[in-house]
Amino acid sequence: MRGDFLSGGYKQQPGSGGNSIRKDGKRVAGKQKFAPPGSGGSDPVMKPRDLDFIPEMVGGNEKQPAGAHIHDRARTGTIVGKPTTLVDANAKVTGQAWYGDDVRLPNEIIGRIVRSPHHYAKVVSIDTSKAEKLPGVLAIATGEDAPNSFGVLPVTKDEHAMAVEKVRHVGDLVACVAAIDEATAREAAALIDVEYEVLDSIHDMRKGLEDVDEPIHWRGKYHVGTTNVQKRVFQEFGDRSMIEDPNAMYHGKWKFMGVNHGFTEPHAVVAHWDSNGRLQLYTPQQVPHYAHRALATVLDVPMHQVNVIRTFVGGGFGGKSDPFPHEMCAAILARKAGRPVRITFDREEVFWVNRGRHPSHIEVQMYADEEARISGFDIDALIDGGGFASFGHVTSYYNGVLATAPYELGSFHYTGARVWTNKPASGAMRGHGAVNTRCAVEVGLDDMAEQLQVDPIDLRLANLLPPHSRTISGFRITSNGMRQALQKVREGSDWDNKFRKLPLGKGIGIGCGFFISGSGLPIHWDPNKFPHATVHLQIDMDGGVTVHTGAADIGQGSTTAVAQVVAEVLALPIEMIHVRSHESDTSPVDLGSYSSRVTFMNANAAIRAALEIKEKLLNAAWDTLGYHPDTLVLNDRRIYYKHDPAIGMSYLEALHKAQEDKGALISSGAYRSPPMGGVHKGAAAGLAPAYSFSAYVAEVEVDVETGMIKCTDVWAAHDCGKALNPLAVEGQIIGSCHMGLGQVLTEQMVYGRTGHLQNPNLLEYKIPSVHEMPNVTPIIIESCDPEGPFGAKEAGEGPLLPILPAVVNAVYDAIGIRINDLPLTPDKVWAAIAKKMKVDGIEDPSSLPVPRLDFSELQSKLAKRAANHEIRDKRRQTTEDTHAYVNGVLFGFDPNVPLEEQVDGWKSADKPEPEQLAELGLAGKAWLKDEQRHMGGEN
């Protein structure tokens, strides 16, 4: 094959016209086309403006049901909104993309980590003498080499590069070695003798609430008693008297197993101290900036002496967003050995690092009043943090506060606690903190709809917060596409003809989601002093645009998104935009790829930078053409007079004119979220400049004889504001379904009776394969966020939330049984079926009763209310109705008067009253203990 290609004659440069394709599908190099001078691209002819992608407010054909947007005038119809191949896709499909383990430096050596075999133990001594004598061993390090602590959140810096005193879970780092090859390094690691004094370990998170002799960490004066409580949260809003005498009530005790991200690329890191003594650290990081900070702290070097180079990231999902001890280890070993050190994890080690979703016990009580308004949510969430804090501080809040929307609530009560146990640390994972509670709450709504004998979709539609409103906890909702999402999935799934009408073993269910689009307060910075995201643009005389950004592309397509918005504003082909985002040396600080912030914040910064360049170009054209910039049109590599396109100049001509004084054009754009939110403790948690909404309908088949569940179809509607790249948004929606489906059906980290993790591998940790995937119909809802870049919001995490409750609700529809213990493995489902058969005296599972629905009179009331709300929402979406709307208007309150003044019992509390202590739930029991400072303990 190769032979006859070569015999085809002289091989020209590739990338030409592309019309000559042989029958076997291969492209044959054709005649080279050269770009004419001055055009700045390969096509000699300017493309006409694509009016379908220019908003109608500025003369295009793109519909804008939500009205005008601040970025309308920046639209050129070039690429935003069009399905776009990821700009790094070619690197990925040719095997050239370089991930952590693909960085090969000359003279490199291999590092291995010595890990604890005990759950909880004091490290008494470490004897490295035997390992040192092994030929080929070049460096050994232990906790003594790096005493400084670090952690992703400044308030909980509780990690060390290696154990300094105690190991806190099996797999915790104790020492590390570097040797000439992997075999020698493994051998040396085995030769390191560590003497431990084993301590009593804790594995059940409920035990973490009790006082113990030796808490896993010590928080000094803020320590809660002598327990293992890392963080406790209490939040109460609204009028608690509303929940008395409810018309319907749901009470569910839920159990969620821990879930791992399961990214395909194991962690890997390469550290190299260059000839100037600066650290060059290559790592697949979602948040290179936090790693940068932590490295400087642990290694005791200034930040400017560290260059963090983000490699391609082989999947993140939150699992690569902490600064990691192994990154420190590699740097320490490289410094000692004077040679580059590469550490690559086994899959087992990935599970020891973990940072996956918290195992949780969640108790939910929900109430509805006589008009089927939701009079209250009571949520109690105990979450198992494992051995370290990680992002847990935030997770503790998210488990509650992210349930305060999209519904209007009469009252909200949340108690949460995160405890340390002797397990690998839990952390941030796609849908951070919101997923488990959301599942419980959405199933609760389904249950209440059943009690009220109404359609669960209508129950939701009649209780939604409108666009431009405020939640009960004070979050500012801007755009809100929840209603359209529900309507679209109802229509797409033929819901009205299926719900409660399918035969035994087949079911359909609904679930909704609500998630932040970027966190309103950055972790490290005072928002008044530093922006969340910064983007630098640079254009030299060749016309190519170099974008410097620190945003980490982890496969979600953030590099593509930033290239797209720059291409859109400057009306250039995307091939002329070059994104440099890998090195901290050349990238302005970006807070990284977490909390679904990148598209929103980074693209906003990029638009600002590009607009600055655009202004310079237009001013240069003004000088030359004599027409004011307001009358000039920027289109594909050309600037021309609006009323006579013949009068104009090429992009390169304008560029060269603009460069006359200072050479290369440079601009910088930044994004900072506006001041928002309440003043209570924890008010910042869950605060975001925009929120995404989603609604899914799932259809399942349950085998009543085996308990096996197969999800067959999913209709997935997600409000992402504006799909900058519909191809990527659909990919995110389908991928989220996959990950959520894993959690609800098969995935769990199984800890045995002795607390040992039993499945740290991808054979026994069951990620859905292609055969388990349902047919997903992604539906993109565009609510056009007023502050989002071209209206966009997040699409990466929110779409995961609804799939869990949708499946659980569908299972109920199929077999009439609710199971509050995820994942829904066949053994659990079958046990539940068997129990029901025994209780109801049913002999044959095929004669199980299935739930049916006879509408009550409430149904028509709800439908009417929903119809009225639809009109309200449409008016609020645009500037037609700009009245204030706060949570509580549905209950008849005045949005313009503080609710505390209108309602006697209305309150907002961040700690429990003494008389409440007796009635708190499981996690609430963390409030029964005093902090040390209140006990006269350590000052």
Added chain:
Amino acid sequence: MVGEEHVSMVPAAPSKIWAADVNGQPKEVLVNSNAILLDVLRDKVGCLGVKRGCDMGTCGCCTVMIDGEPRLSCLTMAQDAEGCDITTVEGLADGAHLAPIQKCFADHGGSQCGFCTPGFLVASQALLNENSNPSNQEIACAIEGNLCRCTGYQQIIESIQAAAAIHRGESELPAPASDAHPDPNPSGPDEPTMPPGHAR
């Protein structure tokens, strides 16, 4: 590994010359007699496109074609592939021209983070070599040994169907979205795609 009996790997097994055709090029390298094919391809031959995801045959990232058959290189002893014709992801493209399967993965969203992509590409190319008109079920069976955590497989199946149509001659390779600037490096507009340094 935690809590397991240590099996010494030192001193290493004796070295020997290993020879095979990798991506059409005869390769001869010195390897330990107990070497795993994945290690040889990555560390000795320099095919860093072959990815290591799990080391136990569960993820499929290391899939390569051995004499046309898709195989897991992490579970294959190098000596068992001695003298064979091995194709990795690097061998799919025709020079700088992407194979249909590669182009379709790029254009249909078959690749997000891209780590599993080489394995998927090799497995699906092996399928298309045998069957250019596969049903979705046949595609699912061909890629059932490959895990992807990003895409949910749906766009991967669409990519493979699109490539199959090109193989059947029913459609043509899509022209570049906006008539790309001629660029001999097919890596797109991002940074240089090879890491600093190079394979040993």
